[in-house]
Amino acid sequence: MASSEGTEKNGSSSRKPRSDDATHKSKSITLDQFCSITMPLIDLEKEAEISASMDTIATRKLDVSQKRGSAILNLKCTDVQTGLMGKMLLELQSNKGDLLPSHKFSTHDVVILKTNKAEVGSAPLGQGVVYRIKDTSLTVAFDDIPEDGLNAPLRLEKVANEVTYRRLKDTIITLSKGVQKGPAADLVPVLFGEKAPTFSKKTISFSPFNTGLDHSQKAAVSKALGSGNIFLLHGPPGTGKTTAVVEIILQEVKRGSKVLACAASNIAVDNIVERLANYRVKLVRLGHPARLLPQVLDSALDSQVLKADNNALANDVRKEMKLMNSKLLKAKDRNSKRDIRKELRRLGKEERQRQQQAVTDVLKNSDVILTTLTGALSRQLEGMTFDLVIIDEAAQALEVACWIAILKGSRCILAGDHLQLPPTVQSVDAEKKGLGRTLFARLADLYGSEVMAMLTVQYRMHQLIMNWSSKELYNSKIEAHSSVAAHTLNDLDGVQKTSSTEPTLILIDIAGCDMEEKKDDEDSTMNEGEATVALVHAKKLVDSGVSSSDIGIITPYAAQVSILKIMRNKEKSLKDLEISTVDGFQGREKEAIIISMVRSNSKHEVGFLNDHRRMNVAVTRARRQCCIICDTETVSSDKFLKRLVEYFEEHAEYLSASEYLP
Numbered sequence: 116m117a118s119s120e121g122t123e124k125n126g127s128s129s130r131k132p133r134s135d136d137a138t139h140k141s142k143s144i145t146l147d148q149f150c151s152i153t154m155p156l157i158d159l160e161k162e163a164e165i166s167a168s169m170d171t172i173a174t175r176k177l178d179v180s181q182k183r184g185s186a187i188l189n190l191k192c193t194d195v196q197t198g199l200m201g202k203m204l205l206e207l208q209s210n211k212g213d214l215l216p217s218h219k220f221s222t223h224d225v226v227i228l229k230t231n232k233a234e235v236g237s238a239p240l241g242q243g244v245v246y247r248i249k250d251t252s253l254t255v256a257f258d259d260i261p262e263d264g265l266n267a268p269l270r271l272e273k274v275a276n277e278v279t280y281r282r283l284k285d286t287i288i289t290l291s292k293g294v295q296k297g298p299a300a301d302l303v304p305v306l307f308g309e310k311a312p313t314f315s316k317k318t319i320s321f322s323p324f325n326t327g328l329d330h331s332q333k334a335a336v337s338k339a340l341g342s343g344n345i346f347l348l349h350g351p352p353g354t355g356k357t358t359a360v361v362e363i364i365l366q367e368v369k370r371g372s373k374v375l376a377c378a379a380s381n382i383a384v385d386n387i388v389e390r391l392a393n394y395r396v397k398l399v400r401l402g403h404p405a406r407l408l409p410q411v412l413d414s415a416l417d418s419q420v421l422k423a424d425n426n427a428l429a430n431d432v433r434k435e436m437k438l439m440n441s442k443l444l445k446a447k448d449r450n451s452k453r454d455i456r457k458e459l460r461r462l463g464k465e466e467r468q469r470q471q472q473a474v475t476d477v478l479k480n481s482d483v484i485l486t487t488l489t490g491a492l493s494r495q496l497e498g499m500t501f502d503l504v505i506i507d508e509a510a511q512a513l514e515v516a517c518w519i520a521i522l523k524g525s526r527c528i529l530a531g532d533h534l535q536l537p538p539t540v541q542s543v544d545a546e547k548k549g550l551g552r553t554l555f556a557r558l559a560d561l562y563g564s565e566v567m568a569m570l571t572v573q574y575r576m577h578q579l580i581m582n583w584s585s586k587e588l589y590n591s592k593i594e595a596h597s598s599v600a601a602h603t604l605n606d607l608d609g610v611q612k613t614s615s616t617e618p619t620l621i622l623i624d625i626a627g628c629d630m631e632e633k634k635d636d637e638d639s640t641m642n643e644g645e646a647t648v649a650l651v652h653a654k655k656l657v658d659s660g661v662s663s664s665d666i667g668i669i670t671p672y673a674a675q676v677s678i679l680k681i682m683r684n685k686e687k688s689l690k691d692l693e694i695s696t697v698d699g700f701q702g703r704e705k706e707a708i709i710i711s712m713v714r715s716n717s718k719h720e721v722g723f724l725n726d727h728r729r730m731n732v733a734v735t736r737a738r739r740q741c742c743i744i745c746d747t748e749t750v751s752s753d754k755f756l757k758r759l760v761e762y763f764e765e766h767a768e769y770l771s772a773s774e775y776l777p
């Protein structure tokens with residue numbers, strides 16, 4: 116994956132004169148080019164997702180699918196509950212022992228449930244959405260499922276989310292037809308470098324709803340409010356990007372704007388909903404209830420519709436229809452039967468209209484509508500337009516997905532950090548051909564600081580953790596807020612000052628310790644020696660009083676995650692220690708982060724460790740301690756990683772892995 120560091124340019128934040136348009140054009144891709152390049156890449160990505168799932172590959176053996184993590188066999192249904200506004204919640208556990216086999220299911224995945232014996236490709240008992248995952252069970256939300264089919268041994272299969280791909284392709288079709296008439300007619304040419312972006316000539320002053328905003332957040336909000344079409348809010352790790360997004364939304368609503376607020380992931384959307392809920396703002400969250408956090412369910416469209424007047428009227432009509440139906444059963448002569456049927460049709464139409472009106476009323480009365488990017492193409496929003504579309508975590512969203520939302524508004528604000536990891540693209544081919552290139556990164560390249568403002572105060576990391584990332588990726592512009600600049604693990608309640616908790620940075624070198632990397636069946640790289648060392652360090656922290664839930668081990672390689680989890684499960688005191696890939700941990704933080712870099716080979720190959728964005732994400736997850744375990748000889752073959760090692764050599768406690776082995 117190519118790195119895109121250092122794209123922010125110097126320059127004034129005011130509107131650029133038209134004479135710069137030629138430069139913009141030379142750097143930009145045209146709308147036609149974008150559409151023709153992207154359409155086949157969506158197909159490639161869909162194919163990659165389908166081949167990772169199993170429903171269409173009739174020849175694939177079930178046990179192979181389970182090994183690959185796209186199916187779980189031999190499940191039993193241990194609980195059925197109704198919840199989430201009428202959904203059926205099924206808890207599934209393994210028939211064989213406590214733990215589920217290792218799998219690739221995540222919350223919000225679309226899945227189908229079948230009996231264990233059902234043929235591959237046969238009709239499922241039901242299709243649902245994964246609601247909750249534990250080591251021992253999975254809970255899936257179904258609209259409907261036959262209860263009597265649930266007694267047999269069951270299996271769960273992951274399926275590709277067809278709706279998402281259809282929506283992405285529909286958006287490309289809309290774009291390629293031309294959007295001269297829609298709400299985004301004047302915005303689209305700016306996003307393709309054909310027209311210059313505009314900004315208010317005056318600095319916009321505002322009285323903040325959040326009185327704690329720092330100077331860079333205030334400046335960014337002001338610039339956002341003065342943007343005529345596009346603005347990029349650049350938020351390096353821990354700098355309060357979502358805090359600024361929430362302030363922009365509140366200020367826009369105060370001005371009378373109708374706002375569509377989106378993000379690629381449900382969790383990022385819910386994060387905004389939760390924070391907006393602290394203010395008096397009329398908002399509604401669209402989305403499948405199983406994909407929403409429990410604390411935002413009150414804001415969900417379904418729950419607001421349930422409370423709407425028109426819904427109550429629709430319920431009355433439904434009751435009347437029930438009565439009519441029983442009359443119909445009793446009616447004898449043809450004429451009265453015909454009259455009842457006619458009345459039933461009329462009532463059915465009224466019920467649908469009232470139900471639809473209830474949805475329309477909720478959406479009309481809301482100042483802010485929040486949904487995922489693909490959710491922005493849902494039926495309920497058809498024909499609706501917005502004064503502003505704001506997209507959080509835009510640097511982690513496919514450009515084509517951003518367009519789904521952007522086409523509904525006349526102005527657009529993207530918040531993100533193109534120096535962290537872009538969205539995951541499953542198809543290697545589509546990735547190479549540019550599907551993962553984000554709109555945020557493209558516009559940062561096209562316009563630079565002309566349309567951007569960077570947040571510069573961070574509220575997460577000790578300054579020693581921050582300094583490396585600030586210097587390497589953000590032109591040394593980030594400062595640590597005084598509340599975190601010097602915080603250490605032993606400042607936490609119950610944590611003793613020991614040789615393990617005291618240092619902010621630790622480098623454990625495995626060079627010369629006979630800990631070569633290996634490959635697993637799936638060709639993912641792992642390093643058992645490093646895994647052992649990582650867990651020994653984690654155990655030392657726990658023994659010094661650090662809570663295991665405050666520690667995270669992250670690594671670039673999936674195989675390393677698997678062996679780390681197997682080893683962790685043998686140690687009770689590390690039960691709540693989180694283990695994840697770096698990519699899967701983006702957006703998260705822990706008091707102590709242990710990074711296992713894995714690569715150790717005589718050829719000094721570092722693979723995708725050389726993506727600056729991945730190491731940036733890894734190091735900046737840590738609040739009070741960052742411990743890197745690596746083979747300094749191998750990783751120093753890459754210049755960027757060499758500078759990281761040198762930084763740690765200078766500022767960290769430098770240890771040899773041999774000190775961690777029995």
Ligand SMILES: Nc1ncnc2c1ncn2[C@@H]1O[C@H](COP(=O)(O)OP(=O)(O)OP(=O)(O)O)[C@@H](O)[C@H]1O
Binds near residue numbers: 357
């Ligand atoms: N002005 C501020 N004063 C004090 N704390 C702040 C301020 N702005 C943000 N924070 C705190 O910083 C943390 C990160 O904020 P927020 O979640 O808004 O950042 P983010 O940039 O969206 O996060 P990420 O780095 O994960 O993308 C939160 O705990 C938040 O309360």
